[in-house]
Amino acid sequence: MEYFLDMVQRHRKSQRDDLVSRVKPVLERDPAIIQNKMTKVAREFYRRGKEVMNELYRLNAFIRFDVYPEYLLVSEIRPEHNIVDLMFYYFWRRYPDFIILLFDKQHGYCSTKRPDIQFASLKQEKNYWIFNRNQYTLVEIRTWIIPQLPNLFDVGSFTPTTWERYYDSQYIKDRKNVKLARKALPMKMIKKAVNGLAYEAKRLEEEENDRQKNSLLKYL
Amino acid sequence: MSSLQKLEVLGASAKYDTCASTGSHRTLKRSAGYIGAPVASGICHSFLPDGRCVTLLKILYTNKCVHACNYCFNSTSCVTRQRTSFEPEELAHLFMNLYLRNYVEGLFLSSGVCKNAECTMESMIEVVQRLRMKESFEGYIHLKILPDTPYHLIKEGVSYADRVSVNCEAPNKSRFQELSATKDYKNDILTRIAWIKGLKRQGNLPAGHTTQFVVGGAGESDRELLKMSVWLYDNMMLNRSYYSAFHPIQNTPLEHAPPTPVIREHRLYQSDWLLRKYDFKFGEIELAFDDTGNIPLAADPKLLIANADPQRYPLEVNEASYKDLVHVPGIGPLSARRIINLRKNQIGIDEFDQLKNIGVVLKRARPYITVSHRRQTQLENFIRKKDLEATKHVLHDWF
Numbered sequence: 348m349e350y351f352l353d354m355v356q357r358h359r360k361s362q363r364d365d366l367v368s369r370v371k372p373v374l375e376r377d378p379a380i381i382q383n384k385m386t387k388v389a390r391e392f393y394r395r396g397k398e399v400m401n402e403l404y405r406l407n408a409f410i411r412f413d414v415y416p417e418y419l420l421v422s423e424i425r426p427e428h429n430i431v432d433l434m435f436y437y438f439w440r441r442y443p444d445f446i447i448l449l450f451d452k453q454h455g456y457c458s459t460k461r462p463d464i465q466f467a468s469l470k471q472e473k474n475y476w477i478f479n480r481n482q483y484t485l486v487e488i489r490t491w492i493i494p495q496l497p498n499l500f501d502v503g504s505f506t507p508t509t510w511e512r513y514y515d516s517q518y519i520k521d522r523k524n525v526k527l528a529r530k531a532l533p534m535k536m537i538k539k540a541v542n543g544l545a546y547e548a549k550r551l552e553e554e555e556n557d558r559q560k561n562s563l564l565k566y567l
Numbered sequence: 568m569s570s571l572q573k574l575e576v577l578g579a580s581a582k583y584d585t586c587a588s589t590g591s592h593r594t595l596k597r598s599a600g601y602i603g604a605p606v607a608s609g610i611c612h613s614f615l616p617d618g619r620c621v622t623l624l625k626i627l628y629t630n631k632c633v634h635a636c637n638y639c640f641n642s643t644s645c646v647t648r649q650r651t652s653f654e655p656e657e658l659a660h661l662f663m664n665l666y667l668r669n670y671v672e673g674l675f676l677s678s679g680v681c682k683n684a685e686c687t688m689e690s691m692i693e694v695v696q697r698l699r700m701k702e703s704f705e706g707y708i709h710l711k712i713l714p715d716t717p718y719h720l721i722k723e724g725v726s727y728a729d730r731v732s733v734n735c736e737a738p739n740k741s742r743f744q745e746l747s748a749t750k751d752y753k754n755d756i757l758t759r760i761a762w763i764k765g766l767k768r769q770g771n772l773p774a775g776h777t778t779q780f781v782v783g784g785a786g787e788s789d790r791e792l793l794k795m796s797v798w799l800y801d802n803m804m805l806n807r808s809y810y811s812a813f814h815p816i817q818n819t820p821l822e823h824a825p826p827t828p829v830i831r832e833h834r835l836y837q838s839d840w841l842l843r844k845y846d847f848k849f850g851e852i853e854l855a856f857d858d859t860g861n862i863p864l865a866a867d868p869k870l871l872i873a874n875a876d877p878q879r880y881p882l883e884v885n886e887a888s889y890k891d892l893v894h895v896p897g898i899g900p901l902s903a904r905r906i907i908n909l910r911k912n913q914i915g916i917d918e919f920d921q922l923k924n925i926g927v928v929l930k931r932a933r934p935y936i937t938v939s940h941r942r943q944t945q946l947e948n949f950i951r952k953k954d955l956e957a958t959k960h961v962l963h964d965w966f
Contacts, residue, residue, distance in 0.1 A: 379909055379914055380914070383908060385909075404610070407610065408611060409612070411670060412667065412668045412669050414667055441603060441604050441706075442602060442667070443598065443599045444599055505668070508571065509665070510670050512571055512574060512575045512578075513574050513578050513624070514621065515575075516574070516575045516578035517578060517582050517619075518615045518617055519582055519615075521826070522617040522618070522829060523617050524617050525618075527618030528614045528616050528617070530618075531614040531618065531620065532613075543669075544613070554616040
């Protein structure tokens with residue numbers, strides 16, 4: 348329950364209202380009421396927690412990284428809730444030797460599990476360094492990293508076309524179900540993942556247009 | 568052929584294989600010097616316009632195959648298909664590139680049988696070995712075991728993979744022969760599954776082993792398929808069965824056979840879920856079958872089972888056991904657990920709305936339950952009663 352409480356606190360609305368402070372005493376006194384969603388407040392509490400967990404889960408899955416030889420993975424996100432530090436915990440486990448750099452609209456967030464990499468000129472918060480996007484460029488960040496590294500990473504050759512070709516190869520046209528796909532990839536999420544789902548969004552739109560065109564032809 | 572073309576051809580050849588990253592509970596032994604980590608629950612990295620998710624890089628090592636399976640995309644009879652193979656290094660490199668950029672959660676590696684099973688399986692193992700040893704990949708790997716693979720290769724494959732699977736394709740020997748004349752059901756398939764069970768018992772395979780059935784390819788019934796699944800769950804420690812609706816493929820002997828409706832696949836998954844997650848017995852599932860041994864496509868199997876046993880209902884939610892609650896349509900294991908949990912805390916359910924709040928689908932559950940010994944009128948009756956009252960009122964005004 349503590350983990351869930353933490354999730355609710357991260358919700359953008361929880362910064363403004365007193366939901367968490369109202370729920371906390373009930374949780375101590377009679378946790379079953381909250382755990383089993385008996386009241387309206389309990390339901391709102393669960394809804395917020397789930398919303399934050401959902402955003403975290405989906406952003407972890409939907410963002411795509413640009414890989415740089417400085418063991419640097421860069422991506423762009425637009426999260427609604429305060430989840431950046433949790434994303435880093437996830438990617439630390441997945442890429443322990445890499446430096447993860449995430450940009451939102453205004454800030455850059457840099458984090459790594461490597462003890463040999465430090466960003467002395469950046470402000471440290473929780474498990475990451477934070478900086479203003481206008482203040483430092485990606486090139487500057489890269490130049491800071493190079494002297495701290497014993498070797499560079501072999502990036503190899505990769506273009507997004509590789510993914511696009513694979514994605515198209517998996518599609519079974521006879522099973523076309525754009526409505527279901529839209530449910531799983533809502534526009535809101537596509538926007539949050541910025542460029543991560545650009546190709547998927549384009550293909551879904553094409554298939555939707557195709558469906559509309561076909562139904563119109565059928566009607567005529 | 569370039570790597571990109573191979574990816575396209577061999578990716579398309581694997582698209583009918585079903586898999587899911589249902590999570591591996593393997594713990595990492597290293598704290599650095601590796602790439603990738605298994606996760607306890609599946610992560611979908613993308614979704615296709617057909618609504619299916621893309622979790623793993625689902626690919627064949629080669630689509631060259633010596634077998635002539637009547638339904639298969641890679642069958643020898645499919646002469647028009649482009650044939651190609653990856654080099655182990657090429658495939659490992661391609662996969663790592665996609666994994667590092669967060670496109671996929673792991674690898675699902677299958678293959679056609681080129682020359683013989685031993686030779687192809689060796690190459691497939693070379694790919695996964697390379698990933699684990701050279702690329703230090705610690706993420707999820709699902710390795711397909713080819714029919715007729717020797718024991719020592721299965722053992723080696725199992726040591727690298729999180730999950731392995733052997734495709735049963737059909738529920739029994741006679742049905743299998745209708746699909747493939749070049750494979751032996753008992754020796755090539757069931758014996759391999761039994762070997763995998765033995766290896767799993769020794770503590771391998773953190774994500775277990777699975778199988779897949781082609782639904783409707785050999786005219787088999789749902790009863791036959793589910794019976795076989797239950798046998799595999801009970802005797803072979805199988806984690807789950809996948810069902811893939813048969814779809815006729817051009818230039819195969821079954822190209823003119825009618826396709827299986829996708830809803831049949833869905834009904835089989837629903838029944839399978841009842842067996843695995845709701846602890847239903849096969850005898851109970853049998854109540855849902857019609858005279859032909861199939862689940863009627865129009866109805867949910869849980870609803871059919873409940874309707875076949877009417878004397879059991881209505882159940883009082885404040886008194887029913889967990890086992891009885893999960894049998895009620897609209898109440899799943901989570902809602903049932905919540906009801907029991909409330910009861911343990913001396914909190915009773917007084918209103919139907921409370922049930923809705925804890926996750927019960929009232930629309931389905933209402934006819935089968937009572938709350939504090941009160942039964943809410945069924946929706947149809949409720950509407951009819953209201954209409955009658957309105958009519959009475961109008962008649963009274965007239966006369």
